[in-house]
Amino acid sequence: MSFPQPQDYTPIVGSQTDIAPLGPEHPRHEQTAQQLHDASCDRIAAMPEFHQLLQRKAKFIVPACIFFTVYYFLLPVMVGFFPELMKTRVGPVNAAYAFALSQFFMAWILAAIYTRVAAGWDRDSANILASLPKGESK
Amino acid sequence: MIAAAVTATPGGGSTVTLLMFLGFVAATLVITWWSARKSSGASAYFAAGRRITGWQNGLAVAGDYMSAASFLGIAGMIAFKGYDGFMYSVGFLVAYLTVLIVVAEPLRNAGKYTMADILAYRLNARPVRAMASLSTLTVSIFYMIAQMVGAGALVKLLLPGVPYEVAVCGVGALMIIYVVFGGMLATTWVQIIKAVLLMSGSLFLSVLVMKHFDYSFVKFFEAIGNVPIKLPDGTSVTRDFMQPGLVYGAEVTNGWGPIDLISLGMALVFGTAGLPHILIRFYTVPDAPTARASVVWAMILIGLFYIMTTFFGFGAATILTPENISVENMSAPLLAMALGGDAFFAFISAVAFATILAVVAGLTISASTSFAHDFYSNVIHHGKATSQESEVKVARITAFVVGGISIILAIKLQTLNVAFLVGLAFAVAASANLPAIVLSIYWKRFNTAGAVTGLAVGLLSSIILIVISPSVMGLDAKSLIHAEPLFPLKNPGIVSIPLGFIAAIVATLCTREPEAEAKFAELSVRANTGLGAEKATEH
Secondary structure (H helix, E strand, O other): OOOOOOOOOOOOOOOOOOOOOOOOOOOHHHOOHHHHHHHHHHHHHHOHHHHHHHHHHHHHHHHHHHHHHHHHHHHHHHHHHOOOHHHOEEOOEEHHHHHHHHHHHHHHHHHHHHHHHHHHHHHHHHHHHHOOOOOOOO | OHHHHOOOOOOOOHHHHHHHHHHHHHHHHHHHHHHHHHOOOHHHHHHHHHOOOHHHHHHHHHHHHOOHHHHHHHHHHHHHHOHHHHHHHHHHHHHHHHHHHHHHHHHHHHOOOOOHHHHHOOOOHHHHHHHHHHHHHHHHHHHHHHHHHHHHHHHHHHOOOOOHHHHHHHHHHHHHHHHHHHHHHHHHHHHHHHHHHHHHHHHHHHHHHHHHOOOOHHHHHHHHOOEEEEOOOOOEEEEOOOOOOOOOOOOOOOOOHHHHHHHHHHHHHHHHHHOHHHHHHHHHOOOHHHHHHHHHHHHHHHHHHHHHHHHHHHHHHHHHOHHHOOOHHHHHHHHHHHHHHHHHHHHHHHHHHHHHHHHHHHHHHHHHHHHHHHHHHHHHOOOOOOOHHHHHHHHHHHHHHHHHHHHHHHHHOOOOOHHHHHHHHHHHHHHHHHHHHHHHHHOOOOOHHHHHHHHHHHHHHHHHHHHOOOOOEEOOOOOOEEOOOOOOOOOOHHHHHHHHHHHHHHHHHHOOOHHHHHOHHHHHHHHHHOOOOOOOOOO
16 A cells, blocks of 8 residues: 555545545645645745735834834934033023934824824725635735 | 821811722722623633723723823832933833834734734744743733732821731722623723723813912922932932933942933833733724724823823922922822822822723733633644633632732832833833734744744843843842842843844844745735634624
């Protein structure tokens, strides 16, 4: 008797012809949840829509991260290396405090922008999931 | 004068204080008992059934984050050192951009209970989980020491007769009991209640400060420009507290100050996204959009709170003046006593205590969850043999052990500013956890060797640099090790964070792991679409 192929989940006992071998290429109702999940992942990974989504995300995330990192580290750099410049009066406070306070608004505004942009990604990923064949794991 | 009155320890008001205090502790324990009855099973204990809504989780994240360090530590640091203390406030908020944009959503989509879940997803689970669990425990203990130091100082102020050691032990025991019986759902609720109390207490304190200055910002900022301080030789001078440099100025630190300030900034901004007790909060919500909403809610609250540190920090500096504040970490409660009398002092103390209780609870749960889920179930038992009941039991035992270690260390480190202590926890988190998390989500080539090396090098380098830094080594009597510091910076981040990343990248490039690369597509699909993410449990 021959041993089953790695992808063949047919038990060794019993006749080789009376049970259809189970595996990824077999009807959906005969697959396990894990196989369905893997199939869905592969299907999505191959979709052009998915790659467009990844690209759109990167196009926002990378510049956003660079922007807030630079803006934030300007504060300790300016305060540490140019203390005289940061003593300049700005209204009732000095430049050091005004710049520190501006960081709070920068963070809030960037978070608001991100929320708006990310809502668009949610719609895209919902569309991708909806385009899967009915019954696959979601 | 107000200033003179507040240096005395609370006398007549201590009964009121105590009663309010005990009332709050009783109320929180009742909530714990109530939710402990309702929740059952591992998903309920560890992740609150994944049924927490966005704004609730936002409040809870804010609650977890606005710790004793923020409230007591930053207020104390601003009161004594002015502007440089405010740098913590800025870093603590901007850090949430890293959480929001880089880690929150992928983590929610691809993980289950702990930070290590996302690492173990495509890497060899046992070594990665073992290292991640070790670093989670370390970060949690560092963070917890700060809370315990704050709690000890607070209880000592409320009950002047109680020795510091007894206070810390008592507080620690109470908190551990809280977590052991309540789990994540009770912890979430105590965070929410505490966040509301802390925000309203801080707002009222800020209004009282402005009232003192006739609601005039001009007068307030003028006073900040002329804070009297006593020099070590006994002479009194006035300093402009709005000016940077009292802690990190080049002239007070042999020129290393500005670099130290950048190092602190790196730890704060990159550390939050590696804090295990913040990351596991995102597992309590139903999906990634809710995780995102909760970060935004948290950012609104946290931002408002840290802007208010301007008022109560500089308020303590101008109204009390540093020489009239007996313990640096107690600046905010003492200011409350000066401006609002014993009752308000009692309220602020109770809020600060609840803050510590809530944060310690959150930390204990993240440490114990990590140990039970990552180490016990997945490393010792290969992810198979354990029942969920035994996982919960191990979590509870870990809670006791972690709490005990923190109590002992808190007794040793009682003189340090709590915000500074927390800054060190951030440095460890940024150096060890962040490289592994970020590279695992975004770099296909990343593998097990890289994750384990990055975690180990980040963890070790940050801890060694702390031990040989001026905060541990020194020539004066307070130092733990009597020797010339070997490392000039108080904050290790600027060296240890790049080291963590470089170690992770170099170790990855030296090895190949085709299985990890093959699973990247699956992780990417799950992280970006939410396919197969853990669902909320039904009622």
